[in-house]
Amino acid sequence: MSAAASNVSPNPRTAKITFGILGAVVAIMGAIGGAAVALVVALALLGMPLFAVMGGATELAWLLHADPDQQVFRRLAPEVFGSRFAGSPILTTIPLFTFVGYLMAESKTPERLVRTATAWVGWLPGGLAIVCVLASAVFTLFTGGSGVTIIAVGGLLLPALRQKGYSEKFALGLVTTGGSLGLLLPFALPLLVYAMVTGLDFQLVNKAVIAPGLLVLGFFVAYSAWIGTKEKIPRTPFDLREALSSTWAFKWEIGVFVLLVVCILTNTAEIDEAAGLVALYTLCIECFVYKDLSIKKDLVRVAKASMALAGAVILILAMANSLTSYVVDQRLPDRVLEAMLRVGLDKTWQFLIVMNLFLLVLGMIMDGFSAILVAVPLILPFAAHFGLGPFHVAIMFVLNLELAFSCPPMGLNLFISSFRFNRPVVSLYRIAVPFVGLLAAALLVVTYVPRLSNALVLGDIQEWRDRAAREHRTPREAWRLECVQQDPSNPLPCSEEDKKNFPNGQMPEPAAAPTVVNDAGAAPSGEEEDIESLISGKDAGAPKAEAGTNPESEDDLEGLIKGGGGAADAGADAAPKKPAPVPGHETEDELENLIKGGH
Template identity: 45%
Template sequence: MTTAIVTLILLFAALAGAPLFAVIGASALIGFHLAGIDGQAVIIEIYRIADMPILVAIPLFTLAGYILGESDAPRRLVRLTDALLGGFGGGLAIVALIACALFTAFTGASGITIVALGALLYPALKTAGYGDRFSLGLVTSSGSLGILFAPSLPLILYGVVAQQLDLPISMSINDLFLAGLLPGVLMLVILSAYSVYHGRGLRSPDHPGFDRREAWAAIRDAGWELPLPLFVLGGIYGGLIAISEAAALAAVYALVVEVMIRGDIHWRRLPDVLVDAMKLVGAILLILGVSLASTNIMIDARVPTRLFEWIQSVVDNRWTFLILLNIFLLILGMMLDIFSALVIIVPILLPVALGYGIDPLHLGIIFLANMQIGYFTPPVGMNLFIASFRFGKPVMTLYRATLPFFFLLLAAVLIITYVPALSLWLPGR
């Protein structure tokens, strides 16, 4: 009875707008107290994450992403992809997809992508002859593309959370990066095919088509940014550098290029950029720390085991479980940001999925792919409201605009779910 009352109080606090870390931390403290364990155990769990070398990658990649977002790099990226692909039928739409995917992969936040690239891509698509609804839908939905590509923060965070659960199956962050590659490409290919079909025969009256001189000028314009993904991704996939080393390289390189060489970010603005980046990092790490403490209580109380036993009594095979999992994750993605969902839900869900014989790598890609489209799933997808504010359009207009993209990506999620080889082939599982 006491547990039920406490749960209701915490749920009410969360709905009333209490910070998520405070609600999770309070639940952990109460759980430890009811179990007769000293509350200092929560502090020990928070301190334990400081001993995880991979965690260094989160603030460093976040810093690199914020520096790139505040610089003129988005404009140079759009110019480069437009020079190479924009002259073809549907090419500008593919430019938008690729630019957003690359940008989200480094920033780890789809909202930043919509804000940073939206002002460039939306008017460009309109000028090229694309309809208003298609242009809005493309920019809003492609803002979440890139979550499955290295060095995406959600990929890293999933790996960090999963590694704390002492799984019987080993899993590394490098494996996760490889696992997300083909599913991410599948999503890009499906949306690109639709964009080419939708934009057949369209070309901006101001676009000269492919121009070798413009392409070369765009390559030179982006010359300092181009080596960054090559160094980082080539080093990670090639096994030459560790994830934390790649993150340090990305942060230092972005800082030197955008502040010292390019001068896009003045020294006086740099502290503000650092503060904004570390606000996100602080929120992630604090939620992660208190969630690990809460997870231990749930494991001691056999919550995942009991949940698996209950689900197994209702769902008798893994294929049915997977479709129910997709529905649950889509709803979750509408209501909860991806970082909170990772640290709260994965510790409960992963042991249950293992009971159905689902590889943790495969589960991670299914989880993130669903959360990716949950960002713009009506009625409460976060990107819908960000895009509504950014472009000055009613939310209902965004609902209608994103529906075709939602169904296309939902089809991609089902393929990813029921064809495990897409996620497991490159890691060699």
């Protein structure tokens, strides 16, 4: 048996511990969810393909549904072929980006990338280690997978780091954990998948991730510089001619990123169309410009390998989408939230701790895409309850994946590095601890300083607010970007000020015009008098008799009958009436009046 083979021989004690931990996990899940859940978890831990685990778990869940009408197999298909999933441009983007990554990994792109980075930053303390950090991050961004980066860039740089004088512990730990650094950079595939699942604007996610991504890279660069100084690693003098020459040799690969950014930012092409252009461009430069690959010898092999990986990813996404539908339909997050509140986990900082631990464990037992699809419907209702921002949650998701990939005992990067460099996986646990500590420190900063995650999109949020103010409507688009919404189709205010200004998420009602109420007993207006006169048959505007008097006395009536004018005529006061003459004693004037028919 060779030395290499002896290095990877199984350790009985380690195997016993591992199986003991797995058995405890299965027992705990069985106690919580029952025999069906224990069976699904056991099959997953024993190595059943992940898409089969998710699809089978979904079907089993529907078949055990309490409502007999729901116990059917067909509940799986509608969610897989629905427009939300099957019509998403991400399904085209994933295989195209995967093809680009495989083309670069099979060519001499890693060598040109390392040469360029060495020429520009190799003169710094820990220069070659910093080159490893930057090269790993950029290559992971291009390829979308940490495993490809460890094999391509790590395999190239590990011997160089050892030759330069770095300790094996540091060099191996750096290439192992550096493979996932590019996941928290713009246009990384996990961000693309997260934006698809949550409905976030992909361009805004790419902008928001810049500050947290630079923070993580800054931690690793600072640690590499400190190690370089501590271990007294000689520096490489800066040579401007070499820096320009290496950059010129790498210019065509730089064009890949430039083409993608220009297409997206200028809206020249959608994300899937831009991915197609980038794939065609990469194929042309690798086969016809650099001539690292041959159309006849290499293209079919590279295409088959990349499409096999992309197909597996899409199949996992489809099954995870069906499982997500069941979780949402049965309101499982609401039940978990109620249980958390009952046990006293009602503070935001408490929820953040629980969420990070959950995502860390999930990221160690699943690939990144599946972890996002499974965790998003579980986490978002809690995030909405505690008022977390969508970009804050997105950055925590992806940073937890970076940490989980390198975290003992089940981090994916540890197993890939063990395979690539012929080291027992348990020997990498202690080596990875300092770098895991750096990622954990970055996660703490991102978790408890949420402003870092949306600092670069605050201007976009304000633009939506200004537009809503100009159009005299609620800033619904801004609310979607400020906090996770329970119902994205009906966003509600996030801040206390907005809750006060927009009750129930609606525009405030305009103040009612004051109503003038007449005092009791007040005389009606002139208009009202005219209407009353018309109803009573009187002339509009005619003066009224005083209250308590009869408008026509008996004398007036007598005068009217005789043809005379009444006292009420024209509204004048009645003239004083003379006493009637005594019969037989009339004067000459009175007799004359009687003869004439007057008074």
